[in-house]
Amino acid sequence: MDISVFINRRKELKLSQVKLSEGICTQATLSKFENSDQVPSLSILSKLCGRLGITVDMLYQGEDDLSKVRKSLDMIEGQLMTEDYRRVLKGLSKINISKVESIPIRMQYYYLRGILNTLINRDPEKALFDFSRILNDLDEKHQTILTQLAFVGSGILYSRRQDYEAAQFYFNKVRRYIQHVYSMDKDVMENNYDLRILTLIYFTSEFFAINENYPLSNQLINTGLALCSEDHVTFYLPRFKFLAAENAIKEHRPHEMIDRLMDEALAFARINNNEVIEVKVAALRKKTANQNG
Known part of the structure; x- marks a missing residue:
C-alpha cells in the first residue's frame, strides 16, 4: 500500500488529521495509519478516502x-x-x-x-x-x-x-x-x-x-422480483421465476399459475442467455406433465 498517495492528497486539500478524521475515527487512528502503517478497518479507510475524493484501490500500486x-x-x-x-x-x-x-x-x-x-x-x-x-x-x-x-x-x-x-x-x-x-x-x-x-x-x-x-420463501422471492423491477436488473429474474414455479408446484397451486411462471422463467432465461434455466424449465415441464398424466 502506498500511503503517500493518501497523505499527499490530504495535504493538497489542506486538511489536518483532526479535520479529516472528524466523525469517522479518532485522530490517533489516522495518525497510526499515516505514520506507522497501521491500516484501519476497510469501512473507516473507505470513508477517509471518500472524504479525500479518492478510492481505497488508489492506495495500491499498479x-x-x-x-x-x-x-x-x-x-x-x-x-x-x-x-x-x-x-x-x-x-x-x-x-x-x-x-x-x-x-x-x-x-x-x-x-x-x-x-x-x-x-x-x-x-x-x-x-x-x-x-x-x-x-x-x-x-x-x-x-x-x-x-x-x-x-x-x-x-x-x-x-x-x-x-x-x-x-x-x-x-x-x-x-x-x-x-x-x-x-x-x-x-x-x-x-x-x-x-x-x-x-x-x-x-x-x-x-x-x-x-x-414456502410463505417465507415466496416473500423473499417477491422482494427479489421487486428489486429487479425497481433497479432494472434482469440477471436474477429467470431464477426467481423458476424457484417460484417450483414452490407453486409443491404448494399445489393452479396449473395455469404454474405454467405462467414457467413461461416467464423461460422468457427471462432467453433474454439473459441463461441456458441452465432453459434446461431446468424443460425438465420441470416434463416432470409435471408426467405427474398430471
Whole structure:
C-alpha cells in the first residue's frame, strides 16, 4: 500500500488529521495509519478516502493492473449470476490473487472462489477457508456486504451437507440483513450492490423453500422480483421465476399459475442467455406433465 498517495492528497486539500478524521475515527487512528502503517478497518479507510475524493484501490500500486483485475472479477460475478460455472472457473484460474494487495478485490475473489466451489460441490473445506478469510480477517468487523455473501456461501455449504441447524444459523443472519437493507443509503454501497443483494435474497429464499417454509420463501422471492423491477436488473429474474414455479408446484397451486411462471422463467432465461434455466424449465415441464398424466 502506498500511503503517500493518501497523505499527499490530504495535504493538497489542506486538511489536518483532526479535520479529516472528524466523525469517522479518532485522530490517533489516522495518525497510526499515516505514520506507522497501521491500516484501519476497510469501512473507516473507505470513508477517509471518500472524504479525500479518492478510492481505497488508489492506495495500491499498479492501479491499471488493479483495474483489469477488478473488471475481470466483475465479469466473473456476472457469469456466476447466470450459472455459467465453467467460465467462472476458467476466469478465476487466470487471476493470481497473491499479487493483489487491494482488500476489496481480495474479498471479491475469495467470495467468488468460495461460492463457486460450494455450488459445484468441490473442495468444501477450501470454500469455508475462503469465507473465513473474509469473516475473520479482511472484514472482521462484518461491515460490508461481502460478509453477508460469505454467510450465504457457508449456509449453502452446510445445507448441502444436510446440517440444517448450522445452515439456518447463517441464513437467519442474512434474512435479518435483507429486512433492513432498504433503509440503507445506496449511494455509499459497494460495487455490484444490486446483484449482490439479489444473490443474498435468491439463495436465502431457496434455502427456506428446501425446508418447506414456502410463505417465507415466496416473500423473499417477491422482494427479489421487486428489486429487479425497481433497479432494472434482469440477471436474477429467470431464477426467481423458476424457484417460484417450483414452490407453486409443491404448494399445489393452479396449473395455469404454474405454467405462467414457467413461461416467464423461460422468457427471462432467453433474454439473459441463461441456458441452465432453459434446461431446468424443460425438465420441470416434463416432470409435471408426467405427474398430471
